[in-house]
Amino acid sequence: MDKVPATKSAKQTSSKEKSNKEKFREISVAEFFAKNKELAGFANPTRALYQTVRELVENSLDATDTHLILPEIVIRIVNRPELSGSNGSEQRFTVIVEDNGIGVPPTVMANAFGRVLFSSKYVIRQTRGMYGLGVKAAVLYGQATAGQPLKVVSATKGSSYSYMKELFIDMKKNEPRIVSEGQWRRRGSWHGTRVAITLMGDWRRAKNRILEYIKRTAIIAPYAEIIFETPDGEIYYFPRLTRKLPRPPREAKPHPHGIDLEHFKIIIKESKAKTLLELLVQEFQSVGEKTARAFLKKIGVNPNLNPKKLLRKENEELLRSIVDEMKKFEGFKPPRSDYLSPLGEDLIKLGLKRLFEPEWVEAVTRPPRAFEGNPFIVEIGMAYGGKIPPMNEPLLLRYANKIPLLYEEKEDISWKVLSSINWKLYLINFPAPLVVLVHIASTKVPYKGVGKESISEIPELEQEIKNGIQEVARRLRAYISRKMKEAETLRRITTLAKYIPEIARSLAILSKPPEKWSLPSPDEEKLIMDKMAELIATRVPTARGSDGKTQTIKAIRSIVESARTE
């Protein structure tokens, strides 16, 4: 090794740098997403309009139901011809979403809307937003295509004032550039947030997706009131169907199975724990003192070790082996799923009934499971028949942390599972009127991209979705099987009933001694026929309970009647 003074080499290389012509530079994360709009779902004016609605609605829901507020959300898309091209080809719209949520404190308002990767979502909690990116990507898209600032008005619960800011994102610096602001005494008791973003959009093409998105949001949040006003002046109103809110999600500590070296080092650095034992108990979920002791004993590490010592170079191997063992140790309780917020079977059934008016609907909330230390719950809803039109494959409704996913269905884990199901086992032959809803609730939804449209193939997730679909499908099979038996029975009864008048008459005659044989009176005959109809009806399996029995008797009687008068 032939060392040279650093200064000399630096000089030498600076001339080389020019000759190889590669220009290195750093860009801000705002510039990154401004230049690669498609990564966050803003590939074109159609997707951009859809994505903007989505991101704002999801923020509104996070600001309401997560905090036990019954959501009231007003969505408006307003045409802005004065900002549009002369021949109307480059159309601009303002998307306005107002909610009655907890509001954004004025001290963080500018950053929350004007700084990429500034967010309240960087904790372990089930939220719709995950990346701290969506609304800012919409702002970046808006300022690049319409040149207008974002406008936000917000009042936190209990504050005496409402605050307003208009801002751009300084793309090079990734920071908000405020163009106007104000504050005023709050009107009435309103709290919440109202955001307006102006952007180039293609309403004509985006319309169906946006409507579908809002509809599917209403299915899964029947406790919300949603009003949507389109640029054409149409108003869609989704009334609240229930005041029952799902239990809100709670913030959790990391689970030892989900830890990596880097994360563990940060925990050690930031913790006040004096011993490794304390560290495990204080900084992790699902680790009690007893479990922590058992774990440390198993791997032969002193519980009283000062955790800061693990950061030393000579303890590198020990640290790595502790993390390796933590990820495998089966003595820890599973991740806390009681911090998750599933929808519950009732809400799912309610939503499916409202939208599809099916003849049969069922739902299941599966028991919690975990992948890499992240707890998750899979929920499956299924609707069949009624007003659902027969389709060549099941209609799949995908949800993750209570948001509908519309794009990129074919690459989603739920689609993969759904298409592996052999529906014939469940007595379904396509075309069939079948809707399947899959909801995944987790502190970490493993999306494939920041646009949040499809979910990666995590084996644990796949298994649970499969279990859930099979569970509900078995109930559907039972229902269909009953229906089929009923139909079969009805066929038999029809055959049988035709002979009832004949048999009834014979019975009426035979039930008397031979010397009294004579044609029965019509009353007599009717009595016997009714008895027989009832007798048959009690032997018939029915899917409709006691009401079904009455109907069966009625059906038999009408068959008998027509046979008699033939």
Next chain:
Amino acid sequence: MDKVPATKSAKQTSSKEKSNKEKFREISVAEFFAKNKELAGFANPTRALYQTVRELVENSLDATDTHLILPEIVIRIVNRPELSGSNGSEQRFTVIVEDNGIGVPPTVMANAFGRVLFSSKYVIRQTRGMYGLGVKAAVLYGQATAGQPLKVVSATKGSSYSYMKELFIDMKKNEPRIVSEGQWRRRGSWHGTRVAITLMGDWRRAKNRILEYIKRTAIIAPYAEIIFETPDGEIYYFPRLTRKLPRPPREAKPHPHGIDLEHFKIIIKESKAKTLLELLVQEFQSVGEKTARAFLKKIGVNPNLNPKKLLRKENEELLRSIVDEMKKFEGFKPPRSDYLSPLGEDLIKLGLKRLFEPEWVEAVTRPPRAFEGNPFIVEIGMAYGGKIPPMNEPLLLRYANKIPLLYEEKEDISWKVLSSINWKLYLINFPAPLVVLVHIASTKVPYKGVGKESISEIPELEQEIKNGIQEVARRLRAYISRKMKEAETLRRITTLAKYIPEIARSLAILSKPPEKWSLPSPDEEKLIMDKMAELIATRVPTARGSDGKTQTIKAIRSIVESARTE
């Protein structure tokens, strides 16, 4: 509006902030990708090992062929049992990739490998890397799962020294933390870069994908020499098949069709142009003075306007309308495609031949097109028959800017187009032995995610892929049609040839005057038969040229022979 002093409101809200419990904070872009590893393709140890190889190989190719250097790339994956779990379940590997490229200047080395979004790829140029993210994501994954630093050695072309650095990425600050460094006099004339990253991996599961990746890279870069040493000690050697390099890509200015408001504002700010006319000519590609004048005249804007004035608030509307019109004006020449670097038909055919040994191979480089100001070229290769096994659908090989894409095939634009083709029109009935290669070269590849696995559905791109596939498929149809005719003809000949001995004998007899009628001698008979075989052969269409004719004659003779001896 009821204004209050700012200080008072700030106090007020800080107490509210606590009560609503939302903890806002900013994270660095390094922390973002460390926490959302799956976004960059590092979802699990299998994908991570594959992705690490990919990112390093792609950097190596960008450092060589882009600069007219014939690539020599050595890839090694080394098992690291000493860093692995006691029972070997948590395996660590070191991925080492060495190239003979232009090298990384020592002044930027630390940032190039240790700072997310620091890169030389943020220019308008066709490169494999695009995001300035891949290798850094590998480093982040490596330090989180194996706790080891990245190690890089590099010497730029012509430098007297080699430089070495070992570093981690400080996740919180997004900056390199150097743990050791050195420099020494360069050995021989070597220049290039050697990078080693240690990470948790699953070689058993990743093996096939990694091999496939390297194989497909070799198909499309037959001018490269690639050596791959596996952890099992196997060595795969892909020799150089040609010294012909594709023309290198060049850096371009932005095209007016690809501009947005934000981008235009930055250009105005940074340009030294004194007039709007100058600005258009100097800062954009495909805009000459004449075109610029025509454009400004059409939209009625003074060419001598000082562009800086456009940044004023009162000119907001003017600025927006200029950008709107720029995107639509058809007088600009199309984006410069001569700055792109397609593979060329020869290289594609060479690659397909090497890998599949087909009976037929063709390729086409389509004329350049553009989307949103980005020029692109689509190239299609097709191979048929030979050693390709019959499959139920075509085998699709996807490439973008000369890198193979292996995952997420079903959501890729190329798959969408391919599955829309009606192959029966091209005389192909599946199962069939058909391979289709699609290569997209562009200054901007619209990937769906930063993991660079699938490409978005851009209409212009879709149309070109379709045109290309149809063009080559028509040639394939011509070939198959010839083959089918040949087969049909052979069938006819077979029928015909059976009668040749009979006819030949008759002819031999009849060609003499009746008084000389007698059985011909065997020589006479043979002569006539040969003549007839030749006669038939000249009438037969053949796919194999003059060689085909000889073979046809031979075939007829053998049929005749067997008919004669029957």
